[in-house]
Amino acid sequence: MKTETITPQSQETIRNILDTAAQIFAEVGFAGARVDEIARRANVNKAAIYYHIGSKEALYAQVLQEIFSDLSERIVQHVQEAQMPEEKLRVYIRQIGQTLQTRPQLAAIMMREIASGAQHLPDVIMQTLVQMISILTTILKQGEEAGVFTPSIPLMIHFMIVGQFIFLRTSKHLISQHQEAVPESFKSTHQTISETIVEEVENLVLRAVKK
Amino acid sequence: MKTETITPQSQETIRNILDTAAQIFAEVGFAGARVDEIARRANVNKAAIYYHIGSKEALYAQVLQEIFSDLSERIVQHVQEAQMPEEKLRVYIRQIGQTLQTRPQLAAIMMREIASGAQHLPDVIMQTLVQMISILTTILKQGEEAGVFTPSIPLMIHFMIVGQFIFLRTSKHLISQHQEAVPESFKSTHQTISETIVEEVENLVLRAVKK
Amino acid sequence: MKTETITPQSQETIRNILDTAAQIFAEVGFAGARVDEIARRANVNKAAIYYHIGSKEALYAQVLQEIFSDLSERIVQHVQEAQMPEEKLRVYIRQIGQTLQTRPQLAAIMMREIASGAQHLPDVIMQTLVQMISILTTILKQGEEAGVFTPSIPLMIHFMIVGQFIFLRTSKHLISQHQEAVPESFKSTHQTISETIVEEVENLVLRAVKK
Amino acid sequence: MKTETITPQSQETIRNILDTAAQIFAEVGFAGARVDEIARRANVNKAAIYYHIGSKEALYAQVLQEIFSDLSERIVQHVQEAQMPEEKLRVYIRQIGQTLQTRPQLAAIMMREIASGAQHLPDVIMQTLVQMISILTTILKQGEEAGVFTPSIPLMIHFMIVGQFIFLRTSKHLISQHQEAVPESFKSTHQTISETIVEEVENLVLRAVKK
DNA sequence: AATGAATGAGAATTCATTCAT
DNA sequence: TATGAATGAATTCTCATTCAT
Known part of the structure; x- marks a missing residue:
């Protein structure tokens, strides 16, 4: 049984991204949100968002998913x-x-x-x-x-x-x-x-x- | 006696812009709205919006004002x-x-x-x-x-x-x-x-x- | 001998335009000058500039001409x-x-x-x-x-x-x-x-x- | 021994932008200069200018700075x-x-x-x-x-x-x-x-x- | 002559996304 | 994984010029 090798610290990065994104989407909505801004406030490189999540839309869907x-x-x-x-x-x-x-x-x-x-x-x-x-x-x-x-x-x-x-x-x-x-x-x-x-x-x- | 010349044609243009803008802001919000799209749907030249209203923000403010x-x-x-x-x-x-x-x-x-x-x-x-x-x-x-x-x-x-x-x-x-x-x-x-x-x-x- | 029918008040308008234009061209150059601004500062309708002078370039040429x-x-x-x-x-x-x-x-x-x-x-x-x-x-x-x-x-x-x-x-x-x-x-x-x-x-x- | 890797590639891009901009500002002045043209002649994407420099004004200031x-x-x-x-x-x-x-x-x-x-x-x-x-x-x-x-x-x-x-x-x-x-x-x-x-x-x- | 309105062609700037390392 | 750089497609806004009256 794998117990914890699943994700070292990338887990933290993703957590960061999702939380920050949720916050920003709440503040300014999907259209108003800027991927740059999400990256900045999450202390994450913008490209990392694309690496981990894929797209702005996917990010939004994931945020909603989590919340619901x-x-x-x-x-x-x-x-x-x-x-x-x-x-x-x-x-x-x-x-x-x-x-x-x-x-x-x-x-x-x-x-x-x-x-x-x-x-x-x-x-x-x-x-x-x-x-x-x-x-x-x-x-x-x-x-x-x-x-x-x-x-x-x-x-x-x-x-x-x-x-x-x-x-x-x-x-x-x-x-x-x-x-x-x-x-x-x-x-x-x-x-x-x-x-x-x-x-x-x-x-x-x-x-x-x-x- | 003319009783109806009161409304110079620009009134109509402005009415058009404001109504269309209200509609679009309602549909997609401020950030999601496109000035191009507003102009297109209002059958008005984009520059006319800037001529009459001034900016996207001013347009939004005016729409809110009117509605309230x-x-x-x-x-x-x-x-x-x-x-x-x-x-x-x-x-x-x-x-x-x-x-x-x-x-x-x-x-x-x-x-x-x-x-x-x-x-x-x-x-x-x-x-x-x-x-x-x-x-x-x-x-x-x-x-x-x-x-x-x-x-x-x-x-x-x-x-x-x-x-x-x-x-x-x-x-x-x-x-x-x-x-x-x-x-x-x-x-x-x-x-x-x-x-x-x-x-x-x-x-x-x-x-x-x-x- | 015609003594003064040459030009009633349009003379004044043109004078106004040329003087203001000279000033503005001096301040910001040809590319930096705005016909709108020239009209505004000359207290003249923008279309009047085109009526009397013809184009921005013509205006510039006329200003230079006068000055030289x-x-x-x-x-x-x-x-x-x-x-x-x-x-x-x-x-x-x-x-x-x-x-x-x-x-x-x-x-x-x-x-x-x-x-x-x-x-x-x-x-x-x-x-x-x-x-x-x-x-x-x-x-x-x-x-x-x-x-x-x-x-x-x-x-x-x-x-x-x-x-x-x-x-x-x-x-x-x-x-x-x-x-x-x-x-x-x-x-x-x-x-x-x-x-x-x-x-x-x-x-x-x-x-x-x-x- | 590499002695020349000191310069990350972005240095070159910036050099390119600044040199080209200096040239163009000299030719046509600030107001006459087009960011598009600067990008084109510098063989650089227009957005890269904004990425590296920030704005047309900042670009001009930087050019002046350098030259003096x-x-x-x-x-x-x-x-x-x-x-x-x-x-x-x-x-x-x-x-x-x-x-x-x-x-x-x-x-x-x-x-x-x-x-x-x-x-x-x-x-x-x-x-x-x-x-x-x-x-x-x-x-x-x-x-x-x-x-x-x-x-x-x-x-x-x-x-x-x-x-x-x-x-x-x-x-x-x-x-x-x-x-x-x-x-x-x-x-x-x-x-x-x-x-x-x-x-x-x-x-x-x-x-x-x-x- | 004069004017408010309109317009097409830009021009600056932004932004989601991709790339090379 | 992570990142600085790059990019194409918008997007907002501007401006010389024209039009209708």
């Missing part, structure tokens, strides 16, 4: 563990919230992707999304049947959840950018939200779907 | 006309929904802007946003005092509203792009939503804030 | 009036010096022209130059024959004269541009020169050619 | 070696003359620079010029004190020297350009000058300052 890979798994697993529809829905929301907190770039990248009609989203990722909606649909249906949820459209609920998290996360940036234009009260409120954000979203969504 | 200019006005005006907090909130939501339906590009552009920390958003526009939040805050407070709303955080409610609309609108594209990965049921549902979308969002939000 | 037209005449005339070779040479120098003082742009334009091999100099102007050299040659020969001048090469003497004036004039700008790098003493000296510059050059050249 | 760097050193060194003021002055003139013969572009570039008020001349170069004037001032003062020179203004003497060389050099071009307008005698004379040009200038200047 565990989200779906986590949801499937944790939702199963919960019993009641209400609790399952909370788990669903919580997993999304936590993923977005762990991978802060995901929000920005997703927003751009959705804005441009997901032209760059590999099908693998689309399937992940569809799978998530299916899970949510099941949860909501169970809730309806159990008489605790009012009828609602799963897709809208999903976007309600994702939208909340994404907007709140990305808007932090937005607010700090325009300090002058934002009143004091606004800022402190925002601060408070960030800390209990997941719980807030849970409550809001639950209120919206509960009978 | 009337939203805030509409909200201020219509909200005043409504009486009860509940109705005021519905009006607030409806105006946003209608603006996004009239100017379909707004949603996509906003998503990108928020994703990149609103680096391009002029302060004028930020102020518009802040003003909108203030109005919403007043509505929610009145509702609380009247005993019809449960306490909630205005900023989150705002993003809940905007997020819903934006996501639903932009996701139409997304779904049609990835036909293969999307199940039949999913699509028809989506179709249905689009038609009653504004009403749906109203209900969802109202349920979320009502006592 | 009277120089040669003045020299021919005044040199004849002087008697002794020494006095004739002084007159020659003085006329050049005065022309350059009246038309400050001439120096800069000439320097550029010479630097680029006079590609833009119309033959008319070349002939003027050649004529001037002939006059100088005659003066110097007469001086030699009269035993007051030492043999010298007319072309060099001409360049000595013109070079002095042109360099001194253009270098004023140069010195004021780089205040920090220029010592105090340097500046005041320069000031003094400017006032008696013509006389200085006369003496210098006379000393150089006298026996 | 050794002139000042040479003068300082050689003038010291001479004993008598008269000989020192000849050395001063000779060094300038030889530099202009080695770097034929210098003359043309300097003329344009002076014509446009030395907007592009970095202060480093201005300091070089000022230093040269200081040296000349010292020489002339010593000559006066020794009773061999008549009082004169150093700046004018300097421009007399430089002007002569520059004009003579650049005017070669001028004359060949306008063959038709130039009489036979004129041309042959000019030929003769070129060969003994340095010596001629020395004599001319010496005569002008000697008592």
